[in-house]
Amino acid sequence: MTDFHPASSPNQIADATQAFARDGRIRIPGFLQREAAEALHTFLQDAPWWRTFNQGERTWDLGPESIEVLTLEQAGKLEQAIHQGARKGFQYVYETVRVSEQSSERSERGFPIDRLLEAMNSAPVLAVWRELTGDPDVALVDGQATRYLPGHFLTRHDDDVEGKNRVAAYVLNLSPEWRPEWGGLLQFHDATGEVTGAMVPGFNVLNLFRVPQSHSVSIVAPFAPAPRYSITGWIRRG
Ligand SMILES: O=C(O)CCC(=O)C(=O)O
Numbered sequence: 001m002t003d004f005h006p007a008s009s010p011n012q013i014a015d016a017t018q019a020f021a022r023d024g025r026i027r028i029p030g031f032l033q034r035e036a037a038e039a040l041h042t043f044l045q046d047a048p049w050w051r052t053f054n055q056g057e058r059t060w061d062l063g064p065e066s067i068e069v070l071t072l073e074q075a076g077k078l079e080q081a082i083h084q085g086a087r088k089g090f091q092y093v094y095e096t097v098r099v100s101e102q103s104s105e106r107s108e109r110g111f112p113i114d115r116l117l118e119a120m121n122s123a124p125v126l127a128v129w130r131e132l133t134g135d136p137d138v139a140l141v142d143g144q145a146t147r148y149l150p151g152h153f154l155t156r157h158d159d160d161v162e163g164k165n166r167v168a169a170y171v172l173n174l175s176p177e178w179r180p181e182w183g184g185l186l187q188f189h190d191a192t193g194e195v196t197g198a199m200v201p202g203f204n205v206l207n208l209f210r211v212p213q214s215h216s217v218s219i220v221a222p223f224a225p226a227p228r229y230s231i232t233g234w235i236r237r238g
């Protein structure tokens with residue numbers, strides 16, 4: 001049975017804790033056992049993806065049937081609306097497989113991503129999140145799988161949503177042999193929009209960053225030969 005618990009040693013966690021306290025963002029390579037990362041990657045390559053995008057404040061999730069029946073003209077109009085939204089405002093388009101926040105529903109569905117979220121919410125791993133973030137009130141981890149195809153992106157935002165009690169955001173990268181030129185970079189910004197740091201997709205690397213913090217995902221290039229896969233979500237107080 002594949003084990004989805006983090007593979008980091010106590011020493012690695014202690015080092016990461018120091019770096020997180022200092023910088024507010026860290027990268028942990030080799031986050032899961034190789035077999036677990038490979039099982040997730042295999043699942044993501046053939047998962048039931050939904051296209052998600054926003055129109056202003058409103059989120060749309062389109063299932064595979066809805067995407068397939070769009071005419072070329074409808075798909076073009078949708079793309080235009082998304083590009084219009086991205087010119088000045090907050091905009092995103094990518095694909096998702098959502099994961100329930102209910103442990104019973106995760107256990108029942110039992111996808112590898114459900115099993116990962118179960119492990120992330122187990123008592124010993126919650127203790128690791130409390131140590132890493134320095135927040136003793138961390139109580140849950142939520143998540144979704146994401147797939148960014150060429151043309152997908154997420155503009156600048158800070159993840160601070162009222163009532164969600166997010167302490168930190170995580171991104172478990174599952175994109176083997178990614179090149180930075182393919183886009184899909186997780187970029188961090190200062191108040192003027194300047195890029196103060198960027199994380200290139202990788203394989204089995206965990207990005208962890210404090211919330212709120214301005215960031216974006218740069219558009220995936222038309223020539224990227226593979227999608228940008230990850231499991232992403234937040235470490236929360238409740
Ligand atoms: O995929 C990433 O690197 C970050 C995703 C993100 O910022 C978000 O979903 O809010």
Ligand SMILES: [Fe+2]
Nearest residue numbers: 158159169215
């Ligand atoms: Fe975000």
